[in-house]
Amino acid sequence: MAKRRRPGPDRSSYLNHRSRVEPIRAPDGSSVRELLHPSRHAIERLSVAEASIDPGESTRLHRHPVAEEVYQILDGAGLMELGDERLAVVPGDIIRIAPGQPHRIEARSEVPLRLLCICQPAYRDEDTEFLDTPDPSDTGTTWSSSAAHSNS
Template sequence: MLIQDIKNLEYFRSGDNCLLCELLHPEKIKGTLPEKLSMNYSIAHAIVPRGEKSLPHRLKSSSEVYYILSGSGKMHIGDESESVCSGQAVYIPPGDVQYIENTGDLDLVFLAIVSPEWSLEDEEVILD
């Protein structure tokens, strides 16, 4: 049985500038697992601090779902923008440029579920 406890994991600044913690990824699990996890997606816990936003980026071949846990913000996908809040799930198609901004008074916290699993080679950060 594998149970990941976020209290035992580390956050880092991802390429798109979110604070990120890999909860489940088939190839990036801390511990002594004998082989790759049998899953074709990854789940990360993400935080966009108050007043910040992620950098525009896209996943070339993976789709992504953001499930908003707390806070509020504005999700940008392609030419569309919508307000988002706790309890909402946002589908992000492969290849679409996206970013999320925190428009609230608290941290914007969400799960980022990527299928197939996130990889550095699949992500492209769009710099002006």
């Protein structure tokens, strides 16, 4: 008897390419490509996203009460705010962000700041608390994990 395939995410997938994922505007101000997430891929306990921040722009100050994050800087240069610390970051740098730690990152080069963001447990909108007020002139499309998962 043939196995019946359950509807939903392809849990056998293990390879994804960034070109297959459309960028979405995130509520923190960055452009995000969600590369791996449990709701869509064969991964269970973490998520991996690529974020891009335009020169001179920054993410909003926020924290994740539950998730631990790791950023790896891929391109560009920036200033990472972690609580009371300010750290200059360049490609190759890896930053650990503890659960509950306020953070934001600013692009400080002439090219977009591009980074990988790894969350454990996996990213959830409900685990993001913004600590500043949004710019009222920003009319960009906002991101939610469900919107990101509608793309292939």
